[in-house]
Amino acid sequence: MEYSEGLIVKESGGLYYVLCKDGQKTACRAKGIFRHENISPTVGDRVILDSSDKDGHVICGIKERKNLLIRPSLANLDRLFIVIPAARPDPDLFTADKLSAIARHNGIKTAIVISKCALDLEKAAQIASIYNKANFKVFVTDGAENIGVRELGKYIKNGCRGEISAFAGASGVGKSTLMNLIFKDTARATASVSEKTGRGRHTTRNVELFETENGAFIADTPGFTLLDFEKFDFFELDDLTGAFAELEPYITSCKYTKCTHTKEEGCAVIDAVKRGEIPPSRHQSYIALREILNKKHPWTKKQ
Ligand SMILES: Nc1nc2c(ncn2[C@@H]2O[C@H](COP(=O)(O)OP(=O)(O)OP(=O)(O)O)[C@@H](O)[C@H]2O)c(=O)[nH]1
Ligand SMILES: [Mg+2]
Ligand SMILES: [Zn+2]
Structure with missing residues (x-):
């Protein structure tokens, strides 16, 4: 053999x-x-x-795998670039937060890429400030206007050597466009042209890894609209607090040992949201995910 x-x-x-x-x-x-x-x-x-x-x-x-993601379907991922558009389609922060929670649970580093920023600069700045505050590395980009593309490319080429990274996010947010601009010297450009659909859009059908000239691997992935926590076991309720990094210090210092950090008077997390130290949208995503996970296995529900 x-x-x-x-x-x-x-x-x-x-x-x-x-x-x-x-x-x-x-x-x-x-x-x-x-x-x-x-x-x-x-x-x-x-x-x-x-x-x-x-x-x-x-x-x-x-x-042996380091990790395995269901959506996008990838193994051994080191880093995820979560792409959120400023507009067209409307930004979906809950989906982005679900994705970031899944990544963190799996030990995958994350960065946020705001795309199509020129379509709504104000919205782009607002999303950037949310994720900056939540301690994510944030890139503000626009493929059509060539904003922030070089900086993102440099970061991947210099900082992601020997790693497997991926762009992920809803369909049409501009993942393939960014890939093509950053890696125009790779096989990517020709690959995407042949993926045209009948409607003339370049919808990505398969996860595909590309190697940059300095040995970083980066995947373009198909867009998705659903990260269904009811259907898939991404993680359990007990894992939720660990999946929101910026909440952790407040959760540790919360004076209530049985606190859910969702509505309790005097909760350290809620106080931090009120003081503007935790972005409200991130806390709302935490609460929404908690509700879904709580309902999922009622027999394990804590009294
Ligand atoms: N105005 C504007 N349009 C853009 C930008 N980036 C991409 N687009 C357009 O948005 C559409 C979708 O872009 P894609 O790069 O195919 O999006 P995608 O995220 O790869 O989509 P899927 O492969 O379906 O997941 C295309 O018509 C692009 O031309 C941008 O920065 N500004
Ligand atoms: Mg694509
Ligand atoms: Zn609390």
Whole structure:
């Protein structure tokens, strides 16, 4: 038998595109055993290939994962760039907050990218101030007007070396546009042109990892509208407070041991919201998620 190692950079129609150590990209299938074990090889997985199979290269092993996201579907992610538009479509902060909570729960660093800022500069500044206050690294960009694109590109090229990063966010927020502008020297530009739909939009269909010239991997991902905490087990109610980093110091210092930090008089978190130290929208997202998770497993509900 002959084995080699590689990184899954794309999956399409049951075919995996694996970047091998020698720099070659090969298309291969996965051994049936994964289906039995209910494991799907995923973009970002480091895999073992058996090249002696009669069908050519076959994925026969998946190396231990650091993490696995369902949406976007990615393994071993180090960093997530959450893209929120200033307008068109309307910014959806709750979805962004859900995504940031899932990332934090999985040990993934996050940054916020505000896109299409020129469409509504005031809104862009307002969103930027929310996430700055919540201690996120924030980039304000506009692909059409070429604002902030170089700075974001520099950050990825210099700061994300040896990492796997991804752009994520709702459909149409401008993820692929930013990718194309930042990595115009990669295969990305041609890839997106061929993904045109009948309506002439470049809707991204597959998660795909691209390697920058200095060894950072970054994924463009399909947009989504739903991060359904009722349907998927992203994390449990007990994990919620840890998923909102800026709440943690206040939660630790809250004088009530059984506090839910949602409405209690004298709660340290609520006082911080009132003083303007915690953005209200972030606290609202925390409360909304708490309600969903609380309802989900009523039998484990604390009295
Ligand atoms: N005005 C303006 N339009 C933009 C900007 N960035 C992207 N667009 C437009 O917004 C639309 C969607 O952009 P995409 O880059 O395809 O968005 P996406 O996030 O990749 O969308 P999905 O692949 O469906 O998830 C396209 O028509 C772009 O031309 C921007 O900065 N300003
Ligand atoms: Mg896209
Ligand atoms: Zn409290």
